[in-house]
Amino acid sequence: MDWQALIDQMTNGATNALARxxxxxxxxxxxxxxxxxxxxxxxxxxxxxxxxxxxGAGKSTLTGRxxxxxxxxxxxxxxxxxxxxxxxxxxAFLGDRIRMNAVSNLEGVYIRSMGSxxxxxxxxxxVRDVIKLMDxxxxxxxxxxxxxxxxxxxxxxxxxxxxxxxxxPGQGDAIQYLKAGVMEMADIYVxxxxxxxxxxxxxxxxxSILFQDEAGGMVGPSIVRTNALKGxxxxxxxxxxxxxxxxxxxxxxxxxxRVIDDVKSLxxxxxxxxxNINGSENQELCGFIEDILAGEATPxxxxxxxxxxxxxxxxTQHQR
Amino acid sequence: MDWQALIDQMTNGATNALARxxxxxxxxxxxxxxxxxxxxxxxxxxxxxxxxxxxGAGKSTLTGRxxxxxxxxxxxxxxxxxxxxxxxxxxAFLGDRIRMNAVSNLEGVYIRSMGSxxxxxxxxxxVRDVIKLMDxxxxxxxxxxxxxxxxxxxxxxxxxxxxxxxxxPGQGDAIQYLKAGVMEMADIYVxxxxxxxxxxxxxxxxxSILFQDEAGGMVGPSIVRTNALKGxxxxxxxxxxxxxxxxxxxxxxxxxxRVIDDVKSLxxxxxxxxxNINGSENQELCGFIEDILAGEATPxxxxxxxxxxxxxxxxTQHQR
Numbered sequence: 001m002d003w004q005a006l007i008d009q010m011t012n013g014a015t016n017a018l019a020r021x022x023x024x025x026x027x028x029x030x031x032x033x034x035x036x037x038x039x040x041x042x043x044x045x046x047x048x049x050x051x052x053x054x055x056g057a058g059k060s061t062l063t064g065r066x067x068x069x070x071x072x073x074x075x076x077x078x079x080x081x082x083x084x085x086x087x088x089x090x091x092a093f094l095g096d097r098i099r100m101n102a103v104s105n106l107e108g109v110y111i112r113s114m115g116s117x118x119x120x121x122x123x124x125x126x127v128r129d130v131i132k133l134m135d136x137x138x139x140x141x142x143x144x145x146x147x148x149x150x151x152x153x154x155x156x157x158x159x160x161x162x163x164x165x166x167x168x169p170g171q172g173d174a175i176q177y178l179k180a181g182v183m184e185m186a187d188i189y190v191x192x193x194x195x196x197x198x199x200x201x202x203x204x205x206x207x208s209i210l211f212q213d214e215a216g217g218m219v220g221p222s223i224v225r226t227n228a229l230k231g232x233x234x235x236x237x238x239x240x241x242x243x244x245x246x247x248x249x250x251x252x253x254x255x256x257x258r259v260i261d262d263v264k265s266l267x268x269x270x271x272x273x274x275x276n277i278n279g280s281e282n283q284e285l286c287g288f289i290e291d292i293l294a295g296e297a298t299p300x301x302x303x304x305x306x307x308x309x310x311x312x313x314x315x316t317q318h319q320r
Numbered sequence: 321m322d323w324q325a326l327i328d329q330m331t332n333g334a335t336n337a338l339a340r341x342x343x344x345x346x347x348x349x350x351x352x353x354x355x356x357x358x359x360x361x362x363x364x365x366x367x368x369x370x371x372x373x374x375x376g377a378g379k380s381t382l383t384g385r386x387x388x389x390x391x392x393x394x395x396x397x398x399x400x401x402x403x404x405x406x407x408x409x410x411x412a413f414l415g416d417r418i419r420m421n422a423v424s425n426l427e428g429v430y431i432r433s434m435g436s437x438x439x440x441x442x443x444x445x446x447v448r449d450v451i452k453l454m455d456x457x458x459x460x461x462x463x464x465x466x467x468x469x470x471x472x473x474x475x476x477x478x479x480x481x482x483x484x485x486x487x488x489p490g491q492g493d494a495i496q497y498l499k500a501g502v503m504e505m506a507d508i509y510v511x512x513x514x515x516x517x518x519x520x521x522x523x524x525x526x527x528s529i530l531f532q533d534e535a536g537g538m539v540g541p542s543i544v545r546t547n548a549l550k551g552x553x554x555x556x557x558x559x560x561x562x563x564x565x566x567x568x569x570x571x572x573x574x575x576x577x578r579v580i581d582d583v584k585s586l587x588x589x590x591x592x593x594x595x596n597i598n599g600s601e602n603q604e605l606c607g608f609i610e611d612i613l614a615g616e617a618t619p620x621x622x623x624x625x626x627x628x629x630x631x632x633x634x635x636t637q638h639q640r
Contacts, residue, residue, distance in 0.1 A: 040619070270622070270624065302587060
């Protein structure tokens with residue numbers, strides 16, 4: 001595997017090199033870590049925007065419109081479309097993705113569809129890496145479109161710097177979003193399908209909840225009305241996104257927070273691999289499991305010392 | 321908090337003590353670990369049965385029927401119903417749960433509904449603990465009913481010893497189950513809504529896929545036809561469950577595997593807490609993050625030694 005050649009081609013603008021790198025890094029092909037090391041200095045310019053909301057709220061249509069508007073204003077745009085091989089998506093989904101295909105022919109747009117099955121480092125880590133690769137490729141903005149608003153989606157959206165929550169009348173009310181834990185993490189609330197009669201009530205509901213939660217000093221969440229199907233309100237949305245990016249960039253911890261998130265994410269992935277022990281592989285744990293089977297200990301007696309000891313032992317074994 | 325009194329009441333059959341213990345352990349209230357330690361010797365008798373399948377396949381109705389039949393045959397039954405405050409459940413859900421309420425009045429049945437939000441140790445750990453508590457309380461069988469078949473549900477179902485996959489015509493075909501990773505983990509395939517015209521075709525599809533995957537020496541997966549609404553096929557299902565339990569109990573690694581799973585689960589939970597670091601809390605990582613910000617390192621340079629070192633440092637700090 002000639003990683004350096006791929007990296008050179010990719011940073012010189014070859015889309016097929018980007019596509020290959022994405023697949024290799026997702027697969028955790030030997031050398032992926034070193035490749036990401038080499039690419040890291042090229043990252044840090046792009047802003048990742050998470051787009052979430054219930055199925056049927058119009059996320060894909062909105063994403064398509066947003067891509068068009070951003071390209072028109074001279075931005076290079078990447079799209080990560082999460083598709084967990086899904087039973088959740090329903091029939092409208094394929095149609096939306098076909099619409100997205102038209103957008104993919106626009107100059108400077110790269111779209112990557114991602115399924116959750118078979119990704120070695122887990123979905124969240126994979127999305128993070130794909131964002132980094134598109135960033136290094138030279139994208140300015142990377143839209144990450146999720147399907148639902150379950151815990152997986154919340155996790156994935158957290159890898160973005162800015163989060164749009166797309167709401168539409170009849171697609172789950174604000175209370176449900178609060179319950180799903182997605183309400184408090186959004187920077188911009190998109191009230192889509194603004195032509196529907198219940199749209200005004202929905203905006204009122206959003207407003208009453210958001211004003212309760214508003215914290216001083218932060219970038220206040222804004223509500224933008226759109227009708228993605230007709231392309232209405234998209235200019236306002238682009239404006240809100242740009243203001244949000246500019247305001248966040250001014251914050252001291254903007255870069256630091258991203259670095260900490262990167263380190264945490266890699267640490268979590270590695271710990272999950274290390275924790276995936278089996279009884280025979282590790283002496284300390286093996287003895288502990290025998291003690292439990294003999295009725296002389298319980299699993300709840302597992303201590304931090306034992307965990308660290310186990311990790312150390314695995315480390316020594318792997319270095320041998 | 322008088323844990324011992326609660327434990328005594330619970331093991332003497334007080335349902336309200338069980339309910340309180342469940343809440344306290346879910347909240348990781350101080351002393352939860354010691355309480356689980358004390359209860360552990362009382363566990364190991366119950367068998368947990370995961371019931372999964374797409375929304376609309378008839379899981380709740382089937383669970384209700386199964387509970388009735390098991391109670392009738394003299395079993396003490398617990399039910400864990402996963403309800404992730406959900407947008408996925410649709411309208412039928414509440415109705416199903418109302419039907420479940422009738423079942424909850426049966427002698428020896430305890431039902432616990434669980435939402436995924438706000439559970440300290442994560443959903444999977446919480447389900448595992450609730451199963452243990454019901455086990456210690458004296459339940460013979462604990463049915464764990466999930467809502468969908470996403471990754472969360474697959475994880476939760478893995479805490480069960482036996483998994484039923486409920487299929488129904490028109491509720492997602494076998495290929496989709498394969499994609500979702502749930503097909504290969506089921507022990508019993510329930511072909512529900514057997515009165516529908518497409519039912520026969522569905523059973524044929526299941527059969528062709530299962531025969532491809534069948535491994536020698538294992539308990540072969542069985543297909544049971546039911547019509548949960550009318551109560552048809554439930555006796556066959558109880559029979560299949562009992563055969564499966566008996567066959568699995570004969571296997572040498574039956575108890576060992578459960579112990580290993582318990583240890584892994586507790587280790588994973590603890591590692592996730594430890595991994596949830598921030599830059600200021602830890603010297604080693606703090607220096608590393610500064611190096612990254614100064615352009616002298618990248619997050620991908622994070623080594624296993626650094627991870628173990630960080631864990632050790634946190635350990636020392638917490639012991640101080």
